[in-house]
Amino acid sequence: MEFSAPFFNEFAETWxxxxxxxxxxxxxxxxxxxxxxxxxxxxxxxxxxxxLKRGLQGxxxxxxxxxxxxxxxxxxxxxxxxxxxxxxxxxxxxxGDDSRASQLTWTKVYEAWTELLNxxxxxxQNAGFEAWTIPCLYVVSKNLRTFAxxxxxxxxxxxxxxxxxxxxxxxDFDPETNKHQKLEDCARVxxxxxxxxxxxxxPIEESRKWGSYxxxxxxxxxxxxxxxxxxxxxxxxxxxxxxxxxxxxSAFPKxxxxxxxxxxxxxxxxxxxYGEAEEHxxxxxxxxxxxxxxxxxxxxxYLIPCHLITSHTLPTEKLLEPYPRLQKxxxxxxxxxxxxxxxxxxxxxxxxEDEFVKRRxxxxxxxxxxxxxxxxxxxVFIARGFEEAKEGEKPVRRSRVPVAEFAAAxxxxxxxxxxxxxxxxxxxxxxxxxxxxxxxxxQHGIVVLSKSGAFxxxxx
Amino acid sequence: xxxxxPAAPPPSGVQPSNGYTASYSAPAYTTVQVRQSFGQSYSTxxxxxxxxxxxxxxQSPSPNPANIAPNVTTAPPAAQExxxxxxxxxxxxxxxxxxxFMPANLDPSVPRQEMEAKLKxxxxxxxxxxxxxxxDWDTMPLPQHxxxxxxxxxxxxxxxxxxxxxxxPVAGTGAVSKKRKSWDLTDTAAPTSxxxxxxxxxxxxxxxxxxxxxxxxxxxxxxxxxxxxxxxRADKRQKRTDGEYKTFRxxxxxxxEGPVVGTxxxxxxxxxxxxxxxxxxxxxxxxxxxxxxxxxxxRWKRDQNYSYICxxxxxxRQDLTVQRVRDDFTVEVYEIHAxxxxxxxxxxxxxxxxxxxxxxxxxxxxxxxxxxxxYRILYYIHTANRTELNNALADLTAAEKKDKAIKHALDVxxxxxxxxxxxxxxxxxxxxxxxxxxxxxxxxxxRLAALCNICKAYKQDVPLRFVTEELYFESDMEAAQFIIxxxxxxxxxxxxNTIVFLTAKAGQTFEGPRAAAFSRVDIKGQI
Numbered sequence: 001m002e003f004s005a006p007f008f009n010e011f012a013e014t015w016x017x018x019x020x021x022x023x024x025x026x027x028x029x030x031x032x033x034x035x036x037x038x039x040x041x042x043x044x045x046x047x048x049x050x051x052l053k054r055g056l057q058g059x060x061x062x063x064x065x066x067x068x069x070x071x072x073x074x075x076x077x078x079x080x081x082x083x084x085x086x087x088x089x090x091x092x093x094x095x096g097d098d099s100r101a102s103q104l105t106w107t108k109v110y111e112a113w114t115e116l117l118n119x120x121x122x123x124x125q126n127a128g129f130e131a132w133t134i135p136c137l138y139v140v141s142k143n144l145r146t147f148a149x150x151x152x153x154x155x156x157x158x159x160x161x162x163x164x165x166x167x168x169x170x171x172d173f174d175p176e177t178n179k180h181q182k183l184e185d186c187a188r189v190x191x192x193x194x195x196x197x198x199x200x201x202x203p204i205e206e207s208r209k210w211g212s213y214x215x216x217x218x219x220x221x222x223x224x225x226x227x228x229x230x231x232x233x234x235x236x237x238x239x240x241x242x243x244x245x246x247x248x249x250s251a252f253p254k255x256x257x258x259x260x261x262x263x264x265x266x267x268x269x270x271x272x273x274y275g276e277a278e279e280h281x282x283x284x285x286x287x288x289x290x291x292x293x294x295x296x297x298x299x300x301x302y303l304i305p306c307h308l309i310t311s312h313t314l315p316t317e318k319l320l321e322p323y324p325r326l327q328k329x330x331x332x333x334x335x336x337x338x339x340x341x342x343x344x345x346x347x348x349x350x351x352x353e354d355e356f357v358k359r360r361x362x363x364x365x366x367x368x369x370x371x372x373x374x375x376x377x378x379x380v381f382i383a384r385g386f387e388e389a390k391e392g393e394k395p396v397r398r399s400r401v402p403v404a405e406f407a408a409a410x411x412x413x414x415x416x417x418x419x420x421x422x423x424x425x426x427x428x429x430x431x432x433x434x435x436x437x438x439x440x441x442x443q444h445g446i447v448v449l450s451k452s453g454a455f456x457x458x459x460x
Numbered sequence: 461x462x463x464x465x466p467a468a469p470p471p472s473g474v475q476p477s478n479g480y481t482a483s484y485s486a487p488a489y490t491t492v493q494v495r496q497s498f499g500q501s502y503s504t505x506x507x508x509x510x511x512x513x514x515x516x517x518x519q520s521p522s523p524n525p526a527n528i529a530p531n532v533t534t535a536p537p538a539a540q541e542x543x544x545x546x547x548x549x550x551x552x553x554x555x556x557x558x559x560x561f562m563p564a565n566l567d568p569s570v571p572r573q574e575m576e577a578k579l580k581x582x583x584x585x586x587x588x589x590x591x592x593x594x595x596d597w598d599t600m601p602l603p604q605h606x607x608x609x610x611x612x613x614x615x616x617x618x619x620x621x622x623x624x625x626x627x628x629p630v631a632g633t634g635a636v637s638k639k640r641k642s643w644d645l646t647d648t649a650a651p652t653s654x655x656x657x658x659x660x661x662x663x664x665x666x667x668x669x670x671x672x673x674x675x676x677x678x679x680x681x682x683x684x685x686x687x688x689x690x691x692x693r694a695d696k697r698q699k700r701t702d703g704e705y706k707t708f709r710x711x712x713x714x715x716x717e718g719p720v721v722g723t724x725x726x727x728x729x730x731x732x733x734x735x736x737x738x739x740x741x742x743x744x745x746x747x748x749x750x751x752x753x754x755x756x757x758x759r760w761k762r763d764q765n766y767s768y769i770c771x772x773x774x775x776x777r778q779d780l781t782v783q784r785v786r787d788d789f790t791v792e793v794y795e796i797h798a799x800x801x802x803x804x805x806x807x808x809x810x811x812x813x814x815x816x817x818x819x820x821x822x823x824x825x826x827x828x829x830x831x832x833x834x835y836r837i838l839y840y841i842h843t844a845n846r847t848e849l850n851n852a853l854a855d856l857t858a859a860e861k862k863d864k865a866i867k868h869a870l871d872v873x874x875x876x877x878x879x880x881x882x883x884x885x886x887x888x889x890x891x892x893x894x895x896x897x898x899x900x901x902x903x904x905x906x907r908l909a910a911l912c913n914i915c916k917a918y919k920q921d922v923p924l925r926f927v928t929e930e931l932y933f934e935s936d937m938e939a940a941q942f943i944i945x946x947x948x949x950x951x952x953x954x955x956x957n958t959i960v961f962l963t964a965k966a967g968q969t970f971e972g973p974r975a976a977a978f979s980r981v982d983i984k985g986q987i
Contacts, residue, residue: 230847270847357854363846366877421930425882428917433879439919442926448919 002042003078008055011074015066024135027081029113029143033092040085048079073119073127077136080116087112104158106151110182113147116140117189124196124208131202134211141193141218148186149225152179180226187222187231194219194235198242209246212239213256220263232267258287262299269302270360278306297323304330305364312371312457314338329355337368340375343413373410373426374435378455380409397460399449403427403440406447420445552597553583560602567604578603589740591721599719719784721745727752731774738782746785749776753793766804773797774809777816791820791827798832802897807839814839831893834865838898841873844978849873865892872899881910885932905977907931907942912974915966924952924959946973 007026014023029036043051052075056066091105117140123129124137156179194215200208216235223231239246249257265280281303288295300315300323307313314334320327329352336345349356349366356362384405386395407423427447430436437450454460559565560579567575582603586592601609722743729744744752753776760769773793780790798813814836821829833856840849853870860866868887875883884906888899910931914922924936933939936959940952943961947969951962 227851272846353853357850360850362853363850363877366874369878422880422882424917425880425913425930428913429879431917432913440917441920442918442922 002039003048003051003055003082004042005055008059011056012059018130018132020132020135023133024139027077027116027136028139029084029088033089036085036089036092039082040089043082045083048082049075052078067128069127070123070129073123073129076119077116077123080112080119084109084112084116104151104155106147106154107182110144110147110151110186113140113144114185114189117144117193121192121196131200131206131208131210134197134208134214137193137197137211138214141190141215144189145183145186145218145222148182151182155181183222183226187219187226190215190219190222194238198238204245204247209242210252212242212246213249213252213260217256217259217263220260220267224263224266229267229270232263236264236267254287254289258284258289258292258295261287262295265299266302269306269364272364274306274309274364277302278310281306293322297326300326301329301359301361305361305368308337308368308371309364329359333365333368337372337375340372340377340379341413342369342372342376342410345369345372346414370430370433370435374430374455374458376409377406377427377430377436378458378460380405381449381454382460396451397449397454399438399451399454401447401449403445403447550593550597552595553586553592556597556600557583560604565602565604567608570604570607574607575603578607582606585737591740594721596719720782722748722779722783724748727755728772729775729779731771731778734778734782738778743782744776744779745783746780746789749779749785749793750789752776753789753796757796760800766800766806769800770797770804770806770809773800786820786823786825788826791817791825794820795827795832798835799894802835802894805897805901807901811839830860830863831865833860834863834869834893834895835898837866837869837873838895841869841876842898842902865895868892869895876906879909879913881906881913882930885910885930888932903932905974908946908970908974908977911943911946911948911970915963915970918963920964921953921960921962924961927961946970 010026011023014020014026053071056071056074087105087109091109094103094105120129120137120140194212197208197211197215202208216239219235220232223229223235261280261284265277265284268274268277268280281299285296285299285303288299300319304315304326307315314337315326315330317331320331332348332351333345336342336348345368349362349369353362356365381397381401384398384401387398389395403420403423406427407418407420410423410426411418424440424442427436427440431438431440434456437454437456438448440447557579560575582600583592586595720738720740720743722745723740724742724744725748726744727748729742752772756769756772756776759765773796776793777797780786780793794813794817798810798817801807801810801813814832817827817832818836821827821832833852837849837852840852856866861870868891872884872887875881875887888896888903891899911927914927914930924939927933927943928936928939931939931942933942940959943949943951948961948966951966951969953960953962
């Protein structure tokens with residue numbers, strides 16, 4: 001909306017209603033180019049501040065309700081926004097324009113937008129911006145991240161080698177560090193925004209603490225993108241430490257809860273705390289909007305491997321039905337595990353390796369081999385049938401199994417001979433991990449399985 | 461204002477190599493005034509350049525004019541002051557100045573004044589060092605970049621601590637706090653340590669009897685001597701912090717400059733952490749460094765003096781860094797240093813090389829990339845770094861996965877992930893290159909894990925020979941010793957001339973040592 005009467009009325013209106021989300025819309029860059037141009041053309045650099053000042057101070061609805069310093073703060077914010085619209089326009093127009101191909105237009109957008117965010121921050125720190133306006137912070141922060149990514153992409157595509165890296169005299173240099181130059185900068189700025197929210201000591205009702213989770217989510221997302229998930233630790237710690245003064249987690253918008261729980265779950269997953277990961281991811285799953293398919297897919301990507309480890313359970317086909325991508329990812333493996341097809345499992349794992357590694361679930365899924373092996377051994381046990389039943393007694397399975405029989409089963413799929421010592425090693429592992437109850441008698445080359453529940457949890 | 465530095469003490473012709481003996485009890489240091497910044501040093505004439513950079517032996521500075529590079533300006537300061545107006549600036553310098561002030565290159569965060577000062581300083585220094593014409597001004601970083609660089613560096617915690625400096629490097633420890641940390645770790649906690657040596661390191665017949673990098677084998681006595689020398693080193697460090705050695709403390713971060721073009725002709729040079737801009741006369745150009753490398757290779761074969769070799773390699777790396785030499789030769793230097801560090805179990809130094817190598821390979825430089833990628837995987841297995849392991853997997857191409865060494869490392873990883881100790885110890889036996897030195901680091905804890913497995917799974921007992929073979933011990937003796945060392949003395953029994961291992965009786969015996977062995981890795985805070 002260009003800076004004329006309707007805009008000032010809108011500002012005053014949101015002000016009297018204290019509608020932060022509506023106010024935030026006036027700071028969004030996600031509007032059609034035409035509208036953007038209108039805003040930019042309606043003013044010039046000399047007049048913008050005066051226009052804004054007059055408009056805000058002169059508005060009847062605002063008179064008396066707003067401090068002078070605060071007006072001044074908003075004037076600066078909107079002036080910066082106006083400035084940014086010009087740069088965004090230039091960037092949008094230059095895309096596809098080869099004559100300006102060498103210019104880093106999105107870098108300029110990123111810089112102009114950083115300026116806007118800085119002025120907004122200053123508004124909270126010095127000009128007394130109220131907490132209900134924090135949706136403005138959301139919109140500006142969220143777009144800062146977007147612009148940072150666009151700036152990095154543009155730079156990497158235009159000049160892959162940045163010579164500022166050569167200026168580095170440090171013993172350890174990394175040619176990759178520049179790849180995410182702006183996004184890293186963005187992470188730092190967002191860190192400041194997070195602190196601004198988190199460190200507010202005002203009473204809860206009017207505290208910026210309400211913004212903590214939104215910004216934390218943005219930060220976590222950024223850290224993941226930067227491949228430095230470990231940095232997320234201090235965000236979680238800070239939130240945990242401040243929990244006493246925070247509104248209850250369930251009081252935050254559901255969307256923020258879901259995102260946060262998801263991130264928390266994935267972080268625990270990466271640290272191999274599968275129990276904790278399962279808990280967080282399950283929370284996220286339960287809170288997630290039923291139509292948010294993409295989000296549900298993301299949650300399942302980690303929740304399914306979690307279940308494989310914690311409770312040895314596999315997803316049903318019905319669960320995966322709406323997610324073709326997940327079917328492709330998990331179904332082949334699941335089938336092999338269920339049938340105890342060890343060799344096919346190895347092949348399926350190899351087949352999907354790139355995808356699995358990319359999603360950081362490879363090392364977890366690999367452990368599903370244990371379950372596949374258990375199911376295979378279980379089949380051997382069942383195939384051996386029962387002891388000759390004595391009269392009046394329940395039939396008992398034949399519990400003394402030669403190692404060689406297990407060995408035959410294991411090499412059945414791959415057609416490769418596996419020596420008995422290695423089979424014993426695998427069996428020992430099964431016993432040690434509690435997948436199988438019994439013991440190996442090396443002397444006799446047999447495995448003596450428990451008569452009551454040789455394979456715990458499988459009703460055998 | 462013109463610099464008033466006198467020319468550096470020229471390198472002496474003789475480099476006594478016996479300066480690397482174990483004893484450093486007579487530190488030859490010269491107390492020099494701390495140079496807070498360049499600005500100050502220009503106004504305060506200094507009688508002598510800090511010995512920190514002297515190629516020569518600090519105790520015997522024997523000026524040898526012949527060694528001074530021909531184009532070093534030796535005019536006294538006063539004369540230089542007059543000469544200033546007459547200097548004919550080369551075209552390249554003019555271009556450099558122009559480039560610095562180009563609006564596109566200006567950095568709003570760097571005030572113009574500061575930038576001008578830096579520019580002036582850079583040029584006068586080049587002039588003073590006589591490299592005005594030889595420097596490649598077109599690739600010289602702009603003053604605003606240098607300033608930014610300095611700022612960024614001064615923020616690093618690494619440099620925020622005052623650093624005690626002695627003109628002698630205490631063998632191998634380096635002087636950088638980061639480095640010291642890793643040594644402290646090694647001293648107190650890491651499995652590689654010799655002072656707190658994990659039990660399996662003490663057993664007889666270790667891997668080095670089977671595998672060795674060079675013709676020389678690691679001697680059993682070597683371990684002991686290293687042990688004691690490290691103690692005395694720690695002792696020394698303690699003394700230093702207690703102020704027994706009265707040396708100056710340095711607060712300023714090392715300044716950054718453009719690439720230096722070295723003129724030093726000495727082959728050997730002690731490593732000293734730079735605390736000021738490197739002097740070209742004390743930096744060896746690449747062709748000299750090549751000769752140095754040949755010399756060091758010979759020395760290493762002959763003497764096996766690790767503290768000497770490590771120190772020399774560090775100074776080589778430093779010379780390469782300050783001259784920004786990043787080519788195949790750089791890769792070779794790092795590779796050789798990494799291998800030697802590996803052989804000596806110096807994981808800290810190895811890790812530095814490995815990090816650097818990763819970056820160098822990424823630049824597309826040739827070397828033994830696959831060999832070192834394999835080491836890298838083994839290293840991450842040792843440090844149990846899952847995130848990095850996943851990253852390493854993600855970085856591998858299909859062709860690399862087929863490489864013998866990398867495939868071996870991946871197999872090791874997968875064998876361990878699946879608890880297949882049988883396969884793991886087979887792989888341990890067939891490790892290509894020098895990977896066995898890395899595997900040595902974690903083979904002990906994997907033996908404990910396997911023992912736990914065996915004890916839980918086998919009843920009533922197994923022959924000791926079975927343990928020896930499965931866990932790849934050299935002999936029954938060694939296996940027995942390992943069991944006894946971990947509290948299993950009651951589990952061995954002589955039965956009709958064969959020793960049996962009473963697995964059924966073991967219970968939780970090895971669980972404690974196992975947990976301890978696995979938790980110890982976490983302390984190693986390196987990547």
